[in-house]
Amino acid sequence: MANPISLPLQQRIPRKNILQRVKDLIIFLLLLSLLLYRFLTLRNHGVPWLLAFLCESWFTFIWVLNMNIKWNQFEYRTYPERLLQRGVELLPPVDIFVTTADPVLEPPIITVNTVLSLLALDYPANKLACYISDDGASPLTFFALVEASKFAKLWVPFCKKYDIRVRAPSVYFSGKPEASPVDLSSDFGGDWKRMKIEYEQLKQRIEEVVESPIPCDLAGEFAAFSKIDRRNHPSIVKVIWENKGNLPDGLPHLVYVSREKRPKHPHHNKAGAMNVLTRVSGVMTNSPFMLNVDCDMFANDPQTVLHAVCLLFGFQQEKESAYVQFPQAFYGTLKDDPFGNQLVVLQEFAGRGIAGIQGPLYAGTGCFHRRKVIYGLSPDEADINLGRKLSRLLLNEKSLKANFGNSVEFMKSASEILAGVKEKMDDPPALDDSTTLEAAIQVASCGYERDTYWGTKVGWVYGSTTEDVLTGLKIHSKGWNSVYMTPDPPAFLGSAPSGGPACMTQQKRWATGLFEVLFNNYSPILPFRTTRLMFRQRLAYLYLNVWSIRSVPELCYALLPSYAIFANKQFLPTVSEAAFFLPVALFITFNLYTLSEFLRCGLTIRAWWNNQRMARIISATAWLFGLLGVILKLLGLSETTFEITRKDQDTPNDSDTEVDAGVFTFDESPIFVPGTALLLVHMTALAVGLLRVQSWLNINGSAGYGLGEIICSIWVVLSFLPFLKGLFRKGIYGIPTSTIYKSAALALLFVHLSLGASKN
Ligand SMILES: O=c1ccn([C@@H]2O[C@H](COP(=O)(O)OP(=O)(O)O[C@H]3O[C@H](CO)[C@@H](O)[C@H](O)[C@H]3O)[C@@H](O)[C@H]2O)c(=O)[nH]1
């Protein structure tokens, strides 16, 4: 038998995608032909033709970016059993970070389930430590975690004994047949029943506290929470559970952190929270690797850490895997993805495609990082041999202080990481002693980062509401590669927002944040700090960074058919021209192309349709607001904000709720105005258009709009069907009257201007 040490831990497998490349190229050629045709005929046509030419040039540019991303796709296979053969003692310690920020939008029971699934991972418990950052400074969250740690003492052994796969109890007990044992009199049956009762009680205790008017009696352990304001309070660090005997089969450490907040200090949202977690864990366990998840992303496969370690250890050079990113996947998803946010197709092709360039973007959750990379080392500096030389440069007190701030404990821990001595397990320090706790409180204070490189060269990078993409970009810019791991079953599952407002808010924030990245020092369009960013990786980033700009041509193109109809002008070739074939062929091939991607992922035609219409809705509305947000920020008029996505507590399992949960909802937000206005414009256009077609057929076919314009207009209406229904519905399912008035005013203005143009 081969020596287990010499067997590779991972394999990088290219995907065959010749057919896809051919399809990509066909669409590209069609686009070029259309552009050429338009260009050659520009002089014979009016403004709509020119606008169409400009929009289509932009779409072609986006298509090139898209082709670049998907061109070489890769996937990885890992061999955790070989890792284990090398010896459990060689497994590295991992610090786990969970972020939560609001006990109302993120009910504590959700965080509890995530934490329980992480505590129960198949990995030596003395090599794991779980840190929770609570930006809500909520006694409820703290209480829930304390209760959860008691339940964990039963839950974790139960999961390990019976090798349970899904270790988030709410999902495990959610009534799936595999979860209910046939025979309640067997050992397993008895234990199962006991666990279920215990979990119900835990849930009830947490719910009671959440619902009671005075949250809890804020004494003893809870005294730190009394009379505090979540926006104005000192740091709170509490060791909820310490694995005192350093036992491999015990429970991992569990530490609660609520960083100091003061109104005058910017807290940098999640990026700020991650940096605090990095430092607090640095003075406590200082593991060389860190896993981070959002509070709603539970571990869906207990072997995940082993898979990740295979990829962190499995390359000749560390440079290949600065971080290991697992895709974002969701549980309790709605049938046919009505909000187009399950990301399956995007991750399947674009995700694996970027994995074939310099590696996946960092997605903020489900990611294993190397601590030294987060501390700002480049691959050369991290190289052990070079590292020695460097350490003399970096590891003097002055440089440590400038980089990392003036905590003596933290500087010591950081120097261990930088010098590479922290790669193996040694005796962990006691967490609950006063020096450690004092140090933790110090590094969690809001003034700690003043005059340091936190948020720029060190840690999660500030300046974007998608701190994840920006931080990953910085890492790639230093010359690191990253790895994309797409196991089946998925490693982590989270909750996707449902309903119109939550989806739009999330998309707006993403569009804002991705655009903000372009104005950062690490911008992929600036060469200074990013010399080691591969050209094709730059283009891959650009594809995402320009989401918000895409709203302008999207909206313009969506308005063109209606403009053409009102102004009786042409924006597409007429049916009688040979060139009519070009837009028709493009329309058909593009839709078949996206449809085939959905079918290849095992999704339905309906899911494809829902995604295509949501793509139209989102890009013309939510992304537009993302763009406005950044413009206001650049003008210094307002700051961009991180609006937290509401997490639904109950998985939409039963068919009753499913019907409603999939229906588009609205609120008073102005974000629904452009979509409503666009719809009203097109409904008017179709009415006018159809009336005119009759008269126009009689007047020997004058050179106005034709079939193409009408079909496009119908397509827009179909894409905005949820809005059309919203016009007639009531309550949360209806568009508020004030929004309809505002939209109608905008629509009238547009119709008026376009009709005016027809007279010229
Ligand atoms: O001030 C804040 C704001 C947010 N969060 C946490 O950040 C996470 C993500 O927030 P969420 O509202 O769920 O946003 P999503 O859009 O669902 O998050 C995706 O997009 C974010 C960037 O926009 C990434 O940070 C996330 O990891 C990624 O899952 C949650 O755990 C929050 O508790 C904080 O800790 N502090």
Ligand SMILES: [Mn+2]
């Ligand atoms: Mn989320």
